[in-house]
Amino acid sequence: MLQVSECRAIGQFRCSYRYQPRLDPSQGRVRTRIIALAKEYGRYGYRAVTDLLRREGWDVGKDRAYTIWRQEGLHVPQKQPKRGRLWLANSSCVRKRPERLNHVWSYDFVADRTDGRPFRILNILDEYTRECLTSVVARRIRSQDVPLILADLFLSRGIPTHIRSDNGPEFIARELRHWPTQLNVAPLYIEPGSPWENGYCESLNGKMREPFLNGELFYTLKGAQIITERWRIHDNTVRPHSSLGGQPPAPETLQLAN
Numbered sequence: 365m366l367q368v369s370e371c372r373a374i375g376q377f378r379c380s381y382r383y384q385p386r387l388d389p390s391q392g393r394v395r396t397r398i399i400a401l402a403k404e405y406g407r408y409g410y411r412a413v414t415d416l417l418r419r420e421g422w423d424v425g426k427d428r429a430y431t432i433w434r435q436e437g438l439h440v441p442q443k444q445p446k447r448g449r450l451w452l453a454n455s456s457c458v459r460k461r462p463e464r465l466n467h468v469w470s471y472d473f474v475a476d477r478t479d480g481r482p483f484r485i486l487n488i489l490d491e492y493t494r495e496c497l498t499s500v501v502a503r504r505i506r507s508q509d510v511p512l513i514l515a516d517l518f519l520s521r522g523i524p525t526h527i528r529s530d531n532g533p534e535f536i537a538r539e540l541r542h543w544p545t546q547l548n549v550a551p552l553y554i555e556p557g558s559p560w561e562n563g564y565c566e567s568l569n570g571k572m573r574e575p576f577l578n579g580e581l582f583y584t585l586k587g588a589q590i591i592t593e594r595w596r597i598h599d600n601t602v603r604p605h606s607s608l609g610g611q612p613p614a615p616e617t618l619q620l621a622n
Contacts, residue, residue: 394424395432402438409440460526460552462492462564468552469497470528470565471535473505474572478582485592486510487572488517491528491564494605495613497521499572499596501589507533511543518547528552528562571599 394417401413408416410433414426462468471488486500500513514527527544529535531553544551554561576595582588600614 394422394428395436397422398429398432399436399438402433402436406440410438460528462490465492466490466522466524467492468526468528469524470562471510472530472562472565472569473532474569474577476577476582476588478585478588483582483585483588485572486513487565487568488513489565489568490521490524490613493613494564494568494608495600496568496596499592501585501592503585507535510535514544523547524549526550526552528554528565530554530559530562531556568599571603 397417397420398410398413401408401416405412405416410429411426413433414424414429417424417429460468468491469488470491471486474485474487475482476485477483481503483501483503484505486498486502486505488497488499489495490497497517498513502509505513525548527549529551535551536553541551559566572595580591582591599612601612602615603612605612
């Protein structure tokens, strides 16, 4: 009776007072698809995304798409960053993305100094898991040293399908170009002067540079090796990675399970 008097006082129907909204089970799938299309087509607005959804068979209107667009904070950037393309040896253009464990590895160098003397760090990364497989610290890492480092990793971690690198002399030496192909490992060389094409490893190098290398004062090479290995383990098992949803590539619980 209290509801009747309240509804009568404000002129509202009782059915609307008791109404419970029904959640559309497809809402979550539509939202996920809109976000995916916005990422894939950075210069498309919600109207173009709605057209793509309809073409895919989704029953969605522009108003519904616009509501989700605003709720997710999506917008068309003023300037879309250029995307580099990777080229195979036969000059065919391909943007090779990692699809599984041991699909694409990448490696690159970082340099620092101990008491005025330079040293180098060779980082090797699994692009799919984002795990840093090794960080080799030495005064000099020559072209004949790289196959030995890779051989140890092949034995312990398996053989990748591709290895991505720049065109440094350590990576394009004749021995290193032909030896992996005998194991069916295809090299992926980026365009000269285009480090962004090796983006996964460049990102790792940037995280290593700041704040680790910029915040450490190394006195000996042995000290640099120990502290670098400690940082690598921390990066793999503890540091949240935004690309992995805030999870580390190889958390300690996974290490213990293995």
